[in-house]
Amino acid sequence: MKLVEVKLPQQGASMTDGDIVEWLVExxxxxxxxxxxxxxxxxxASFTVTAPASxxxxxxxKEEDETVDVGDVIATIETRE
Known part of the structure; x- marks a missing residue:
């Protein structure tokens, strides 16, 4: 098994951070x-971040309502590999 980091992606050249609105998973x-x-x-802009792996x-x-910098790890996923 492998641990995959989920990072806040940059959406547009001027984006430096974003606020976590709502987690859709637990x-x-x-x-x-x-x-x-x-x-x-x-x-x-509002957007959703998708899982980079199954x-x-x-x-x-990160918590809901927390401001996060682009590139920061916001979650981790353990893969089945």
Missing amino acids: VGDAVEKGQEIVEVDAAK GTVKTLE
């Missing part, structure tokens, strides 16, 4: 690659 949930896992609000959510590193 620790222990099974997720599939591409599944939406968290809603983020950044400056003038597996089990091991950690949610």
Whole structure:
């Protein structure tokens, strides 16, 4: 098994951070690659971050309403590999 980090992606050249609006998963949930896992609000845009791999959510590193810098780890997924 392998631990995959989920990082806050940059959405647009001027984006430096975003706010976690709502987690759509909980620790222990099974997720599939591409599944939406968290809603983020950044400056003038809202978007969802998707799982980069299939597996089990091991950690949610950030809280709802927390501001997160681009590139920060926001969650981890344990893959089935």
